[in-house]
Amino acid sequence: MMSYEEFVRKVIPYTPGEQPKIKNIIKLNTNENPYPPAPAVAKALKDMDYSEFRKYPDPECSLLVEKIADFYNIDSKKIFVGVGSDDVLSMAFLTFFNSDKPILFPDITYSFYDVWAKLYRIPYEQIPLNDDFEIEPADYFRSNGGIVIANPNAPTGIMLPNDAIEQILQKNPDVVVIVDEAYVDFGGESVLPLIEKYENLLVVQTFSKSRSMAGMRIGFAFGSEKLIKYLSDVKFSFNSYTMNQPSLLLGALAIEDKEYFEKTRNMIIATRERVKLQLKELGFVFGDSRTNFIFAKHPEKSGKEIFEKLREKSIIVRRWDAPRISEYLRITIGTDEEMDTLIAELKTILS
Numbered sequence: 001m002m003s004y005e006e007f008v009r010k011v012i013p014y015t016p017g018e019q020p021k022i023k024n025i026i027k028l029n030t031n032e033n034p035y036p037p038a039p040a041v042a043k044a045l046k047d048m049d050y051s052e053f054r055k056y057p058d059p060e061c062s063l064l065v066e067k068i069a070d071f072y073n074i075d076s077k078k079i080f081v082g083v084g085s086d087d088v089l090s091m092a093f094l095t096f097f098n099s100d101k102p103i104l105f106p107d108i109t110y111s112f113y114d115v116w117a118k119l120y121r122i123p124y125e126q127i128p129l130n131d132d133f134e135i136e137p138a139d140y141f142r143s144n145g146g147i148v149i150a151n152p153n154a155p156t157g158i159m160l161p162n163d164a165i166e167q168i169l170q171k172n173p174d175v176v177v178i179v180d181e182a183y184v185d186f187g188g189e190s191v192l193p194l195i196e197k198y199e200n201l202l203v204v205q206t207f208s209k210s211r212s213m214a215g216m217r218i219g220f221a222f223g224s225e226k227l228i229k230y231l232s233d234v235k236f237s238f239n240s241y242t243m244n245q246p247s248l249l250l251g252a253l254a255i256e257d258k259e260y261f262e263k264t265r266n267m268i269i270a271t272r273e274r275v276k277l278q279l280k281e282l283g284f285v286f287g288d289s290r291t292n293f294i295f296a297k298h299p300e301k302s303g304k305e306i307f308e309k310l311r312e313k314s315i316i317v318r319r320w321d322a323p324r325i326s327e328y329l330r331i332t333i334g335t336d337e338e339m340d341t342l343i344a345e346l347k348t349i350l351s
């Protein structure tokens with residue numbers, strides 16, 4: 001029998017980390033920043049003129065784009081903004097991945113990439129990371145429809161050096177290469193300077209992690225003027241007003257406060273390095289995280305068991321029931337106090 005359902009664009013959606021409704025939990029499952037946004041954000045929110053909300057926001061997002069341009073000292077024509085980097089990445093998939101050849105990304109990476117590929121009917125191939133969960137650049141030296149690399153990678157936390165990304169760019173001049181730098185501020189090395197050299201490079205970043213604004217939904221991308229124009233044309237063919245007024249203003253204020261940004265990200269890096277030593281002492285194994293999380297497993301206790309025992313103690317981390325990584329826990333770096341509680345609970349669980 002014919003049914004409208006035959007023609008529905010069906011897709012299995014991405015599952016975000018849970019946002020529990022209960023209070024008094026230690027939430028280390030979605031890589032949120034444990035510190036509040038820059039102080040100017042609180043003040044502007046208090047003083048905000050709500051009567052302005054009757055108007056549409058600026059479709060060009062000029063204020064926010066200018067402030068990002070100032071911070072990174074780059075031409076505003078090379079910047080695109082969206083509703084979190086998820087929106088920017090999704091728009092980039094739709095814009096740039098339109099070939100019959102498969103796009104390439106690692107088997108273990110941000111689990112939204114294959115969802116967008118399926119949604120937009122983009123053929124794709126997942127390239128296995130090596131046994132140390134590293135990307136082998138040579139795996140990407142072949143015919144393809146585009147490349148996406150999260151760097152540092154998620155959920156592994158491991159960074160691919162910039163010269164390796166440049167090798168991938170050199171071998172792939174005919175496709176767009178997207179580098180998702182959601183975590184780069186926690187000790188990675190941005191490939192942003194390479195956009196001057198490679199017209200086909202799109203670098204994507206976000207306010208959600210290092211700038212404490214996941215709830216405001218602000219992401220951005222850098223690329224050649226040409227790439228940004230193509231992205232922008234698709235955006236304006238889709239929804240002229242992706243960014244709302246508060247996000248545009250509060251994002252601009254957040255990125256202006258360089259001192260607060262440096263201070264809070266350095267606190268997170270310091271906490272991470274301390275927690276690495278403590279986890280090591282407890283016998284956990286993990287790669288060299290350059291992010292605000294640690295992806296670790298314990299040789300003697302199953303990931304599932306540790307996950308569940310932590311949960312009983314109201315500590316929520318992230319775990320995937322997926323090949324190669326089911327023993328691992330992805331633990332977001334919280335405040336020092338939260339991490340002390342985590343370590344204390346882990347000691348009990350492992351004893």
Ligand SMILES: *Cc1c(COP(=O)(O)O)cnc(C)c1O
Nearest residue numbers: 084085086110154182206208219
């Ligand atoms: C968190 C994350 C994003 C999405 O962040 P937004 O909140 O949408 O900006 C994109 N890529 C990776 C690898 C992430 O971890």
